[in-house]
Amino acid sequence: MTLIRELFGNVVTFIANTGALALFFARLMAQIPAALLRPSLIVRQVHNAGGLSLVIIMTCGLVVGMVLGLQGYELLARFGSEESLGTGAGLALLKELGPVLTALLFAGRAGTALASEIGLMKATDQLAAMEMMAVDSVRYVIAPRFLGGVIAVPMLTAVFIMIGLFGVQLVGVQQLGVDQGTFWSQLRGSIDIEDVLEGVTKGAAFGVACSLIAVHEGFRADPTAEGVGRATTRAVVNSAVLVLILDYMLTAVFF
């Protein structure tokens, strides 16, 4: 009986949280046109969310590409088709690894920073002070940060994919001896516009999801040290789960 009650309580909480997120999203969307008139605020947030994540994205992209080169080569060698490394690695990075890993890294670095920054602004009455100065805190604080994330994630995804391909090439061509011309020609020949569209769609969708979760968690954080900590944790966990669920759904759509 207790189990059923707890389960029921969790379902109710989930529905309430989803509803709160939807309402917040609607409120945010209403402020987007006004926020777009202040490009300097958005550019600063693109720098904070994207520019400052560049090093970690490039490092991880390179390492993931190198691992993909090793694993892909070993797998393809079993079938005697090592020359297809470019095709396999390119499709894997473009359609799956690039968008998903970039989104997860973004949630871990920029998403947590966004949630904790907004949570701390709330805890120190900065958001309340803005409202008291007749300035809409969603328009001035939340919307530019959300837009910064939405713009940054697809760009970071593109960087991750490019550096990842360089890593695959480094291991596959330079180290394991796959022919360079075959590698690049196979890559160009096997990727069509639908594959690119899938990667771009995923990057954009994950950017919206991660940024929305991060700013929402920060905005609804309890104004205490513990509350901000919990909001930061929720931001990264919820983003990761949502990204993986969306990944399956979008993959199924493009299948």
Next chain:
Amino acid sequence: MSATETLNQTGQNPESSTRTSAGIASEHLVDIRDVHYSVNGRAIFAGLNITIQRGRITAVMGPSGTGKTTLLRLMTGQIHADSGQVLVEGEDVARMSRKELFAMRQRMGMLFQNGALLTDMDVFDNVAFPLRENTDLPEELISHIVLAKLQAVGLRGAWDLMPTELSGGMARRVALARAIVTDPAMLIYDEPFAGLDPISMGVILRLIRQMNDALKLTSLVVSHDVDEIAMLADMSYILAGGKVVASGETKALKNSNDELVRQFMNGMADGPVPFHYPAPEFREHVLAGTEARSA
């Protein structure tokens, strides 16, 4: 005027019944009428009545947890009462649209307990923020206004410091400059003396008085610093148990015979507000041991 003449234990303004409604509207900037407000079933206010008169410094005092900050949030439309009315310049705050609420807030300045300066801007930009966001004034004029306001609080020389480089007292003075930069009709101070050293406290005290008199403002100070309020406020309300338990001229309240007012004004540990949180008998509690406590 004696304390008993000035005090009104129900919290109703004794003069209000003798005036016409038009006269009251012009003389009273804020009218809080029979406000009830609860959080999670716990009553914060149960029939609160407060009047804030134009041009005067009104203080709201009370023990911690009596809802002083909640009162400010009600007045500024951040939250709404369960019942009753909060009238600002005769308008019911609960019925205002967001646009009307923002228009009302532009006529108010608020000094938050910790200053609430925006941490990614320096002192100048913090003070200029309301002007840049709410007016179309040219940057040159904004610069003149901001420097004049910083001069008024004695911090013109600190214009380029970041909030993290300011002491608690300086941060509050910058916040005060920001609160007056749009020349509001009313200033609200939330615990303006909390955590300040005696020098900073004296500075803030003088500034509140000077601002009120020089700019012809109406001020509301929420605080539990009795001595400072006694020096500053023209009129005081003491809150306890969700309503006003005493109101009147601050000096008269100091001489009140009411037990709760005396306990509060004289800082006595025990009285109507008990020193001990409700607990079982000490002997029983001790003999019960750790096991019973953890159970």
